[in-house]
Amino acid sequence: MDMIRIFCPATVSNLSCGFDVLGLALEEVGDEMTIRRTSGSELSILQSEGPEIPLDPDQNVAGVAARSLLDHLGIQDGFAIEIAKRIKPGSGIGSSAASAAGAVWGLNQMLGTPLSNQELLTHAMTGEAVASNAWHADNVAPCLLGGFVLIRSYDPLDVIQLSFPKDLALAIIHPHLEIKTAESRARLGDKILLKNAVAQWGNLGGLISGLASGDHGLISRSLEDHVAEPLRKHQIPRFDAMKSAAIEAGALGFGISGSGPSVYALCKGLDPAKEIGRHIAHSFEPQGIPFDLYCSRIHPEGIRIIP
């Protein structure tokens, strides 16, 4: 295969009670990536669309992820990776993960799938670490594997694909604000109250049980965050107002996507998600900050070839 064109979905991680361990892949929001073989032995990064990204392959998450994979496989061929960057960097819906995961998934396809998607994870994480300065999988894993995933463990890495009701959909508001992930993480400190930790794992257990059994009421009751949201929500203007609007309009839950600034509402059905999205947007508008609204189902596959 000399060329591949793929869709690399945006992802929502953390999801209230799932800090650092949960993520899901969106269906209708994502980057496009085209990878071509070249005659030399170089990796090159091109950009066809979107906010400017580094084109030096050693500074670009897709380049670093691709290099990690190619070195692992002992492949010295040249490839050009062209990115249509539609997920804004810094939005909190997995922009760098889409590039890192897309590069390794696309190359793996072109090379005859020598590795499984699970095996691609560490290479994608190596790429993403360039952007986030952290070793985390809660965006690259759902991007690569699709659906709703749990990072059970980082050492060893153990990523579980969860069962979930197929009618779930999300409304996402991305306020055009900059939140530095490192600062957002520093807010949390190194320790948490045991009672908050217990409340969090009770909810995480409830969420996973509810997802498995298709119990929307249990999913809804479980979407509480006792750890990050209380400390981080102040970085997002009108957070409480948006949350109230979402819940009143019928959302199952509402919280911060990743470390923000995007916020998500989990909903039962795509049409309700669109309606709930309008209510959240209406509640955010008086703030006067530009924003994007995305509504999407969860995609069971993650990255996929564009026919």
Place this chain on the structure above:
Amino acid sequence: MDMIRIFCPATVSNLSCGFDVLGLALEEVGDEMTIRRTSGSELSILQSEGPEIPLDPDQNVAGVAARSLLDHLGIQDGFAIEIAKRIKPGSGIGSSAASAAGAVWGLNQMLGTPLSNQELLTHAMTGEAVASNAWHADNVAPCLLGGFVLIRSYDPLDVIQLSFPKDLALAIIHPHLEIKTAESRARLGDKILLKNAVAQWGNLGGLISGLASGDHGLISRSLEDHVAEPLRKHQIPRFDAMKSAAIEAGALGFGISGSGPSVYALCKGLDPAKEIGRHIAHSFEPQGIPFDLYCSRIHPEGIRIIP
């Protein structure tokens, strides 16, 4: 109904990654309780078997739980509760919970089941608080509801009955040691490292996903405790040796039951549990402390009438 005779199962709580939120009901280990109507308006406690328990209804967990229920229902009839106490108090397998839950469940049956088992929970918890000085549900809930339960939340109380593979069984060793629950809890402190909390909720998520999908490998990998076991295991002689023996003999996981001193091995099948129990016992014997060994399936029903 003027008389009822019931089996009140022992319960295993915490279960490694499920500190304060998980519990399960055993099939073959438990107390017997006989409740009879009496002519007066008094509650009385009788004991037919086992280590001495308080017979003053205001000091006895069954008495306090029964009084809470009867007051709630406005019932002033007299009842005599006779307990064959086969679960040793202080064993860490829900001795007080069996008495508290048994009293309210049995009375509720005699009164024509005015309350659901979920509604009985707070009355049983009121009784158990007499013994443990704490408001917790991780023994009374599985005792009342049966099976494997998750306490998603205490405020409001929300107890979830989990799906689990029917072949699970446990081997339990109860070393005849006294561990004071309050001291055991004090060891934990009020705060934990965020990274340990994340590891714990990753494992709890994995366990609940594995229980729901019948993935024994995932159940096994998830039975890790980053919170209580590292601090509490030193209270139990030969803990590490017993754990190694259990895992080498094929246990899915091994940890402290409740706050100890009992330890449990979760196993795939009752015969393997018996074999694994022998290995754990063999590993504990050199310590020279008397102990009991119990092997049991998980019972889906919890408290039940003895025909």
